[in-house]
Amino acid sequence: xxxxxxxxxxxxxxxxxxxxxxxxxxxxxxxxxxxxxxxxxxxxxxxxxxxxxxxxxxxxxxxxxxxxxxxxxxxxxxxxxxxxxxxxxxxxxxxxxxxxxxxxxxxxxxxxxxxxxxxxxxxxxxxxxxxxxxxxxxxxxxxxxxxxxxxxxxxxxxxxxxxxxxxxxxxxxxxxxxxxxxxxxxxxxxxxxxxxxxxxxxxxxxxxxxxxxxxxxxxxxxxxxxxxxxxxxxxxxxxxxxxxxxxxxxxxxxxxxxxxxxxxxxxxxxxxxxxxxxxxxxxxxxxxxxxxxxxxxxxxxxxxxxxxxxxxxxxxxxxxxxxxxxxxxxxxxxxxxxxxxxxxxxxxxxxxxxxxxxxxxxxxxxxxxxxxxxxxxxxxxxxxxxxxxxxxxxxxxxxxxxxxxxxxxxxxxxxxxxxxxxxxxxxxxxxxxxxxxxxxxxxxxxxxxxxxxxxxxxxxxxxxxxxxxxxxxxxxxxxxxxxxxxxxxxxxxxxxxxxxxxxxxxxxxxxxxxxxxxxxxxxxxxxxxx
Amino acid sequence: xxxxxxxxxxxxxxxxxxxxxxxxxxxxxxxxxxxxxxxxxxxxxxxxxxxxxxxxxxxxxxxxxxxxxxxxxxxxxxxxxxxxxxxxxxxxxxxxxxxxxxxxxxxxxxxxxxxxxxxxxxxxxxxxxxxxxxxxxxxxxxxxxxxxxxxxxxxxxxxxxxxxxxxxxxxxxxxxxxxxxxxxxxxxxxxxxxxxxxxxxxxxxxxxxxxxxxxxxxxxxxxxxxxxxxxxxxxxxxxxxxxxxxxxxxxxxxxxxxxxxxxxxxxxxxxxxxxxxxxxxxxxxxxxxxxxxxxxxxxxxxxxxxxxxxxxxxxxxxxxxxxxxxxxxxxxxxxx
Numbered sequence: 001x002x003x004x005x006x007x008x009x010x011x012x013x014x015x016x017x018x019x020x021x022x023x024x025x026x027x028x029x030x031x032x033x034x035x036x037x038x039x040x041x042x043x044x045x046x047x048x049x050x051x052x053x054x055x056x057x058x059x060x061x062x063x064x065x066x067x068x069x070x071x072x073x074x075x076x077x078x079x080x081x082x083x084x085x086x087x088x089x090x091x092x093x094x095x096x097x098x099x100x101x102x103x104x105x106x107x108x109x110x111x112x113x114x115x116x117x118x119x120x121x122x123x124x125x126x127x128x129x130x131x132x133x134x135x136x137x138x139x140x141x142x143x144x145x146x147x148x149x150x151x152x153x154x155x156x157x158x159x160x161x162x163x164x165x166x167x168x169x170x171x172x173x174x175x176x177x178x179x180x181x182x183x184x185x186x187x188x189x190x191x192x193x194x195x196x197x198x199x200x201x202x203x204x205x206x207x208x209x210x211x212x213x214x215x216x217x218x219x220x221x222x223x224x225x226x227x228x229x230x231x232x233x234x235x236x237x238x239x240x241x242x243x244x245x246x247x248x249x250x251x252x253x254x255x256x257x258x259x260x261x262x263x264x265x266x267x268x269x270x271x272x273x274x275x276x277x278x279x280x281x282x283x284x285x286x287x288x289x290x291x292x293x294x295x296x297x298x299x300x301x302x303x304x305x306x307x308x309x310x311x312x313x314x315x316x317x318x319x320x321x322x323x324x325x326x327x328x329x330x331x332x333x334x335x336x337x338x339x340x341x342x343x344x345x346x347x348x349x350x351x352x353x354x355x356x357x358x359x360x361x362x363x364x365x366x367x368x369x370x371x372x373x374x375x376x377x378x379x380x381x382x383x384x385x386x387x388x389x390x391x392x393x394x395x396x397x398x399x400x401x402x403x404x405x406x407x408x409x410x411x412x413x414x415x416x417x418x419x420x421x422x423x424x425x426x427x428x429x430x431x432x433x434x435x436x437x438x439x440x441x442x443x444x445x446x447x448x449x450x451x452x453x454x455x456x457x458x459x460x461x462x463x464x465x466x467x468x469x470x471x472x473x474x475x476x477x478x479x480x481x482x483x484x485x486x487x488x489x490x491x492x493x494x495x496x497x498x499x500x501x502x503x504x505x506x507x508x509x510x511x512x513x514x515x516x517x518x519x520x521x522x523x524x525x526x527x528x529x530x
Numbered sequence: 531x532x533x534x535x536x537x538x539x540x541x542x543x544x545x546x547x548x549x550x551x552x553x554x555x556x557x558x559x560x561x562x563x564x565x566x567x568x569x570x571x572x573x574x575x576x577x578x579x580x581x582x583x584x585x586x587x588x589x590x591x592x593x594x595x596x597x598x599x600x601x602x603x604x605x606x607x608x609x610x611x612x613x614x615x616x617x618x619x620x621x622x623x624x625x626x627x628x629x630x631x632x633x634x635x636x637x638x639x640x641x642x643x644x645x646x647x648x649x650x651x652x653x654x655x656x657x658x659x660x661x662x663x664x665x666x667x668x669x670x671x672x673x674x675x676x677x678x679x680x681x682x683x684x685x686x687x688x689x690x691x692x693x694x695x696x697x698x699x700x701x702x703x704x705x706x707x708x709x710x711x712x713x714x715x716x717x718x719x720x721x722x723x724x725x726x727x728x729x730x731x732x733x734x735x736x737x738x739x740x741x742x743x744x745x746x747x748x749x750x751x752x753x754x755x756x757x758x759x760x761x762x763x764x765x766x767x768x769x770x771x772x773x774x775x776x777x778x779x780x781x782x783x784x785x786x787x788x789x790x791x792x793x794x795x796x797x798x799x800x801x802x803x804x805x806x807x808x809x810x811x812x813x814x815x816x817x818x819x820x821x822x823x824x825x826x827x828x829x830x831x832x833x834x835x836x837x838x839x840x841x842x843x844x845x846x847x848x849x850x851x852x853x854x855x856x857x858x859x860x861x862x863x864x865x866x
Contacts, residue, residue, distance in 0.1 A: 029701050037613045045570065133615045136582055138569065201615065216707060217624045218815035219698060240701040244813040248680060252688050253695045412562035412828070419573060453573050 025237035028512070028528055031250045031259035032241045035218045038133075040201040041178040042122055045138050050178045051523045052221055052241055057099075058181035058206035061090055061115065062172055066524060067516040069287065069339060069435025071176045075110060075207065076160075081474055085167030090115070092158040097228040098184045099211035101203050106186055110207055112154045117185035119145075119152055129188060133201045139179035143433070144168075167472040169479060173434035182207065209234040209526040219243055235514065235529035254279065254507060260530060261508045261515060263523060267325040267384065273507045284517040285329060286504040287336050289440065290382035290429035292373070292393065292497040293456040295421055300369055307494040309359035310425075311349040313400045314393055314497055323389045324500060331498035333487050335440045338519045339432065340476070341483035346491050348498075357400045368401020374418060374426035375408050381502040382429030389427060389499070421457045427499075428455055435520055437483045442467045445490065456495035463489045538849055545845065546838070550603060553837045554596050557830055564588075564612055564828035586612065599834060608835030613827055618835035622817065627710030628698065629816035632739060632808070633801035635732050639740035640747055641794065647744075648751025648790075652759060653778060663748060670745035679738045679811040686734060693734050696813040700727040735812040739805050743797040750793045754786040761785075787858055795851030799844040 036052035037044045044050075054060075063074035073079075076090035096110035121129040122137040123146055129135075140146065148168055153161040164171065174180065184205050191199050205211070207230065210223035221241040225234040242259055244250045250262040251269050255276070265273060273281045294301035294310070301307060316330045332348035335341070360368060375390035376383060383389060390406045397404050404425070409417060418426050433439050443449055446467055447459035463486055470482040490496075508515055514527040565574060565582050574582070583589045587598065602609055608618035644667075651663035687695040698712045699705060703724040705715050712731075716724035758764065759782055767777045806818040817836065824832035 027701060038615060043615075045568075134585060134610075136585070138574070141578060142574075198615070214704070214707070216698075216815065217621065218819060219628070219813070220701065222704060242697055242701060242813070243815075244696060245819070246811055246813070249683070249696050249811055249813060252680075252683055255688050256691065256695050258695050258697070258701075410561040412564075412566035415570070415573065416563065416566050452575065 026235075026530060027238040027240055028236040028261070028525055028530060029240045029242050029259040030523065030525065031244045031253050031262040032221075032523075033243075033247075033250070033264050034245055035243050036215075036221070038201060039204055039212070039215075040133070040135075040183075041181050042118075042137050042140060043133070043135055043201070045142070047521050053206075054178035054181040054208075055522045055524050056210045056223065056239065056526070057204075057208045057212060058183075059096075059208050060176055060180045060182060061092075062176045064176050064435060064518070064520060066527065067518065069173075069432070069519055071172055071435075074176070075115075075182055079172075085169070085472060085474055086164050088162045088164070088171065089155070090160045090162070092160065093230065094158060096207050096230045097226075098187070098207055099205040099226055101205060103199075103203075104187050104190055104205060106184060106205065108186060110182065110184075111157045112160045113157075113185045114182050115160045116152055116154055117188060118180070118183050119149070121183075121188075122179070123149055128192065129197060129200070132197045135201070137179065139177060139433070143174050143177065143179075145174065167474075169471055169474050170434065170436040170438040173436040173439070177434050210239050231526070234526050236525070239525055251507070254509065257509065259509075260512045261506065261523070261525075261528075263506060264381075265505050265507055267327050270326065270505060273505075278510050279507050280510050280512070282506045282508060282515070282517055284504050284519060285336060285338050286381055286502045287338055287432040287435065287519045287521065288382040288429060288502055289331050289334055289336055289498060290328075290380070290389075290427070290500045290502070291331070291334070292425055292427050292499060293458075294425050294495060294497075295423055295455075295457055296495050297421060297457040298424055300363065300365060301424065303363045304493055305359045305363040306365065308349065309356040309363070309400065310397060310402065311494050311497050312352045312356035312359070313402070314396050315351045316497075316499060317351070318396075319389055319392050320500055322392055323383070323385050324502065327384075327503045327505060328500040329503060331501050332491070334445065334490055334496065334498055335437050335483075335487070336432070336501045339435065339437055339440070341437045341480040343484040343487040345484075346487055348491070349494070353396075353399050360400060360402075365401070368397075368403065370403045370405070371424045372405045372407045374414065374423045375406055376411070376414060376427055377408050378411050380429055380431075381504065382431065382500065383427060384502075386427045393497075418455050419452055421451070421455075423455075426455055431521060433520075437479075438467065438471060441483065441486055441490075442471070445495065458493075458495035460489065460493055460495075463493070535849070535853070538852065542845060545841075547600075549838055549841045550600055550834070551596070553834045554599060557825070557828070557833045558592070560825070560828070562828050564830065567828050568612070603835075603838065608838070609831035611824070611832045612829045613824075613832075618831050621820065621832070622836060622839055624710065625815055625817045625820050628712070628814060629802060629805075629809075629818070631711050631713060632732065632735055632805070632814055632816060633798065635736035636740035636801055636805075637743065637794070637798050639736050640743035640797065643740075644744040644747030645751055645790070648748040649755055649778065649783065651748070651752045652755035655756060660752075664752070667745035667748040670741045671749075673741055675738060675742075675807040676811060678741065679734070679808060682734050682738060683811070694727075694731050696731075696811070698728065698731050698814070699724065700731075703727060735808055735814055738812075739801065739808040743794075743801065746793055746797060747790065751786065751790050754789045755782060758782045758786040784858065788855060791851060791854055791858060795847055795854070799847040802843050802847065803840040 034048045036049040039053050041050055041054035059075050061074055061076040062071045065072045075093050075096060077093050079088055079090045081088055092112060098106040100106060120127045122140040148164055150163045150165045155161055187205050188200050191197050209226055209229045211226045212223055214222045223239040225237050227233055244253060247264055247266045251265060253259045254262050273279050294307050296302055320328045320330055332346050333343055373390045373393060376386040394404045394406060430440060430444055443453050445454055445458060447464045450457050450459050466482050466486040470479045473479050504517060506517055512528060512530045514529050518524060565579055587595060610617050611621060647663045651660040654660050683695055686693045699716060703721050705719045705724060708715050708718055712728045716728040764777060764782055767781050806822050809816045809819040821836045
């Protein structure tokens with residue numbers, strides 16, 4: 001029977017091959033890890049959705065330079081910032097075309113109306129599109145744009161001015177984020193007139209290098225290269241996302257040549273991938289940090305000596321070896337090394353249990369104490385196995401007399417309870433949104449984050465003032481030195497044990513050229529050829 | 531027969547209500563707030579949380595939410611997914627053809643192999659053939675699906691290159707979604723080789739998904755056949771000199787089939803409700819994967835609606851099985 005089946009499938013494959021040769025167009029296949037939640041990137045926060053939408057279908061006023069976290073001009077050719085840092089004037093690019101769909105053919109080029117539509121839809125509660133698709137604009141609100149933007153003024157068809165309520169240097173980086181992808185107002189108007197506004201979020205047109213042709217839910221997304229792309233047509237003719245949730249299966253497809261690029265390989269497969277002559281295993285440090293936060297509002301962690309002692313009692317190298325299997329690096333700063341203003345001179349606490357015990361005795365705990373370590377129930381790039389990590393730390397701490405119990409909750413509960421500070425110490429992490437240090441330091445350690453994303457519940461005046469200063473300075477060199485100083489304060493005060501930055505691996509087929517790993521975790525295919 | 535069907539149908543309404551209540555309560559009993567899960571590490575402010583709760587209707591007391599849900603269902607509205615914002619029914623209809631296609635092929639595979647194997651084992655009882663069939667079916671029954679799928683994939687797709695690894699059709703074919711059944715859509719398209727590509731993509735998933743039903747069918751057929759073969763009328767038939775194959779196929783098999791049909795019916799019901807593991811491994815866009823993902827995301831409307839539809843399917847399949855009994859066995863037909 002098996003021989004029969006084999007013969008049959010051989011015949012079928014041969015027939016398939018004849019069919020294939022009829023297509024001369026080059027197709028790039030990306031085996032994505034999941035289905036996009038939808039096609040309007042402003043509604044979502046997951047990278048899977050951004051890869052399928054904003055990264056390849058849309059543009060923003062400013063863009064991240066590929067392979068870096070620097071911003072470069074996008075749909076705006078240039079911009080000016082007023083001296084008080086409150087007004088940003090964008091001069092828009094002319095001759096930028098939108099894609100078309102079966103039902104919509106654009107009659108005009110991109111202009112200021114599209115910019116106003118994109119932002120007002122998210123920010124203005126009375127905008128006719130605000131509640132369409134029961135839209136919730138998590139990133140727009142999450143990045144504070146709702147309170148930051150005072151108004152957006154159309155100066156002329158190709159000039160737009162953003163007026164802010166207070167100076168905010170990371171504003172430009174925010175505009176390069178996925179939620180700021182520019183939609184077509186002309187399409188929105190046409191759909192509203194037709195009585196089907198929700199179609200804008202299912203089948204939108206963008207100005208990006210690829211236009212969506214078809215989405216077969218949970219199976220495939222097909223794109224064609226956009227002929228009229230303002231930077232020139234992409235190097236491949238077709239782009240296909242072949243949705244493959246299992247990492248071992250993605251690898252099997254890559255080996256069989258059914259996909260060209262795959263994200264998120266199993267750490268256990270890395271060695272084999274490296275040895276495979278058909279595969280080029282690319283890697284880069286990820287824009288993330290995995291940490292253990294002490295609840296600094298609870299005893300004994302309100303004492304800096306205790307926090308420092310536990311930093312010294314933890315053997316981070318052992319953690320990295322056991323948990324990351326080579327796909328991680330020891331972290332000494334709260335921001336990753338690929339980010340600008342990373343302080344290379346920070347001196348980390350050495351692994352020194354003897355000194356740790358001494359410090360604990362000084363703090364009044366010669367015999368240690370009992371506490372808990374919360375371990376996340378989910379896998380994340382910055383912490384692939386929180387339970388294992390917690391066990392190693394528990395073991396290390398027991399050597400200095402600190403008895404820790406490992407606690408875990410369902411993910412939603414975990415996040416909710418830890419926001420309220422129910423933990424004593426907890427494992428968590430962060431992946432950067434916009435490449436700006438503020439997005440790590442202020443969000444995770446600023447006083448505003450206490451009771452929210454600041455899981456250490458740590459509010460240090462010196463540190464916080466430095467961050468507030470940096471927010472109001474648009475000079476990058478000045479901001480860099482402020483952030484470097486802030487990292488020194490952070491290390492001295494030790495509200496966290498900075499555990500690890502993950503290393504991102506992306507195996508691609510040897511014939512794929514021009515692919516670059518995006519430090520922000522996205523997958524762009526404009527420059528890729530094969 | 532008609533009365534029998536009516537009686538069965540009248541039981542459907544309380545069953546439905548029970549299912550709506552169960553799915554509604556069970557998904558809410560799982561800890562984890564959908565809004566927190568959606569927000570992840572980034573978190574959501576208390577104010578925004580309240581706003582979203584109100585928007586999604588979660589701020590209402592549970593009985594109001596349940597009433598709204600049931601009213602919606604009665605009007606044919608299963609609600610919209612919290613994540614994709616699309617109607618649950620539309621998502622279901624998009625994914626269900628893929629599940630039917632795979633389930634049908636798996637069932638055909640299971641029956642074509644399982645039934646003859648069971649008959650053969652019964653006829654050759656106690657021989658090497660019987661023992662081998664039983665050993666194989668026991669192995670098939672206890673095979674971990676995930677492992678089995680990866681094993682077949684590595685051997686036939688990666689090493690030998692005979693079958694594709696996963697998906698429904700080769701990416702070079704751009705097939706329009708007409709019926710949702712890839713076999714039909716690929717035939718309808720003008721693209722040469724598309725149909726064979728679709729068939730080749732079905733081979734491994736069908737074998738993997740059909741393995742357990744095949745084993746169950748083989749074992750059930752064997753034991754049922756053994757029972758029938760020892761009956762007096764079979765001995766009489768043999769004594770009359772009827773050809774051995776006629777005794778087995780015409781006289782024995784027809785009677786032995788009743789429990790086998792029950793088993794096949796149950797298995798098909800299970801297959802149609804989606805095969806989570808097979809669908810995940812082969813990246814098959816069916817409803818099993820859809821449901822399991824929505825449980826993870828606490829997508830209440832999808833879980834409630836999806837499970838309700840799946841339950842309906844199982845009820846319908848069971849009804850059809852009952853009707854088939856009547857056709858196969860006149861005694862049942864007349865006694866009702």
